[in-house]
Every structure is written in C-alpha cells, then in structure tokens.
Amino acid sequence: MADAPPPLTPLDESWERALCVVAHPDDLEFGAAAAVARWTGQGKTVVYAMVTSGEAGIDGMDPEECRRVREEEQRRSAEIVGVDTVEFLGQPDGVLEYGVALRAIITASVRRHRPEIVITGNFRDTWGGTNLNQADHIATGRAVVDAVRDAGNRWIFRDQVEDGGLEPWGGVREVWAFGSPQSGHGVDTTDTFDAGVASLEAHRAYIDGLGWEHFDGREFLEGNARQSGQRMGTAFAAGFEVFPMGWGD
Numbered sequence: 001m002a003d004a005p006p007p008l009t010p011l012d013e014s015w016e017r018a019l020c021v022v023a024h025p026d027d028l029e030f031g032a033a034a035a036v037a038r039w040t041g042q043g044k045t046v047v048y049a050m051v052t053s054g055e056a057g058i059d060g061m062d063p064e065e066c067r068r069v070r071e072e073e074q075r076r077s078a079e080i081v082g083v084d085t086v087e088f089l090g091q092p093d094g095v096l097e098y099g100v101a102l103r104a105i106i107t108a109s110v111r112r113h114r115p116e117i118v119i120t121g122n123f124r125d126t127w128g129g130t131n132l133n134q135a136d137h138i139a140t141g142r143a144v145v146d147a148v149r150d151a152g153n154r155w156i157f158r159d160q161v162e163d164g165g166l167e168p169w170g171g172v173r174e175v176w177a178f179g180s181p182q183s184g185h186g187v188d189t190t191d192t193f194d195a196g197v198a199s200l201e202a203h204r205a206y207i208d209g210l211g212w213e214h215f216d217g218r219e220f221l222e223g224n225a226r227q228s229g230q231r232m233g234t235a236f237a238a239g240f241e242v243f244p245m246g247w248g249d
C-alpha cells in the first residue's frame with residue numbers, strides 16, 4: 001500500500017489583515033478563494049493585489065479590452081468572497097521579471113496595507129508533477145518573499161518612505177503560498193467551498209477564452225480540495241506552503 005500523504009498542520013488564524021499578491025486575475029480563484037471567504041467570514045480583512053491585469057490572457061481579445069474585462073471580472077470575483085479592495089499594480093502580463101523593480105512595486109503594496117500575513121501562489125518550478133509552473137508566478141512569488149523583508153527596512157526603497165508617504169512595515173509574520181507541491185499546512189474550506197466556486201466562475205470571459213473543452217470549475221476545485229481535505233480530516237481544505245518571515249526558524 002502506498003504511504004498516505006502526511007497530515008496538513010492547521011494554519012495560524014490569529015491575524016486581522018492579509019494581503020494577497022498574485023501575478024494574474026484568476027490565480028487566487030484556482031486555489032485560495034474558498035479560504036479567503038472563510039477568513040472574511042471571520043471578520044478578517046483581506047486585500048487583493050494583482051501584479052498584472054492578465055491582459056495577455058485571452059487569445060481572441062485585444063489586450064486593452066482584455067484588461068478592462070479581466071479587471072472587472074476580478075473585482076466581482078473578489079466581492080463574492082468578501083474582498084472589497086483590489087489593487088492592479090499595472091505590470092506587463094506574461095513578461096514579468098524577478099528583480100529589484102518588481103520587489104519595489106510589491107514592497108509599496110505591503111507598506112500601504114500593513115498585513116500580518118501575505119498570500120501568494122505556488123512559485124516552485126512545478127505543481128508537483130511534470131507540468132511546469134508559469135514564469136510570472138515564479139517571478140511574483142520570489143519577489144513577494146523579498147518584498148516582505150524590504151518593506152520593514154526604511155533604507156530600502158527609501159523614496160517610498162521619504163517622498164511617498166509610506167511607513168516601513170515589518171509586521172508580516174508569514175508568507176503563504178497556495179497550490180504548492182510542498183504544502184504542509186491547510187485550512188478547512190468545507191463551509192465556504194461554494195463561494196470559492198462562484199468566485200472562479202466570475203472569470204467567465206477568461207475561462208471561455210481558454211478554450212478548454214468541458215472545463216468545470218467546481219469539478220476542478222473539488223479534486224484539489226478533497227485531496228487536501230483528506231490530509232486535514234475535513235471534507236474540503238486548501239493547502240498552503242508556509243514561509244516564516246522571522247530569522248529564527
């Protein structure tokens with residue numbers, strides 16, 4: 001008999017504010033939206049920051065129109081899971097580069113929102129099988145982890161502090177990456193699973209534009225949520241890889 005995957009440790013839910021930073025509209029909906037619905041339902045504040053507007057995501061649609069459509073879909077999708085603030089950071093879809101420029105943009109977002117938890121998508125090379133991750137996801141996740149540290153240091157991107165009206169923020173305790181093949185933590189999403197599905201379905205133009213035949217959002221999300229749920233002893237769960245942001249771990 002194959003070894004069962006190890007149990008997931010419950011995520012720390014003793015926080016008030018989280019910031020989700022992902023490369024594209026729809027990224028959160030493929031793995032974290034039901035968890036976000038749970039947390040907003042507990043009275044927590046969750047803010048979304050989209051590094052790009054996913055404007056290169058629909059083959060049959062010009063990027064300028066696509067940007068409008070996808071930003072609108074993302075706002076609606078966020079609203080469904082109790083998120084009122086969605087920032088679009090305006091970086092170019094498909095060609096993000098990990099580096100100082102991207103770190104600065106994300107640092108400013110962390111300083112604006114002052115979260116205790118920052119959530120991003122899987123930035124490992126694969127999803128656990130042989131399918132490779134996408135370049136924007138990897139660039140974003142790596143920059144997020146660095147930006148969380150940059151945000152606390154007033155001498156890094158000091159123009160934001162000296163001229164931009166932002167204060168340093170060193171209060172992020174952990175970065176959580178959903179969808180990671182190395183997820184060791186999880187959260188029960190049984191009660192908010194439907195909101196997560198509705199949140200994905202709000203990306204209608206995008207899903208139709210993918211041209212995946214018979215794509216069923218509920219079925220897709222259920223497969224992952226059940227697997228994680230088995231590791232938590234719940235019907236459904238969302239898995240996360242946790243990166244502690246202190247220096248002692």
Ligand SMILES: [Zn+2]
Nearest residue numbers: 023024027137
């Ligand atoms: Zn994406």
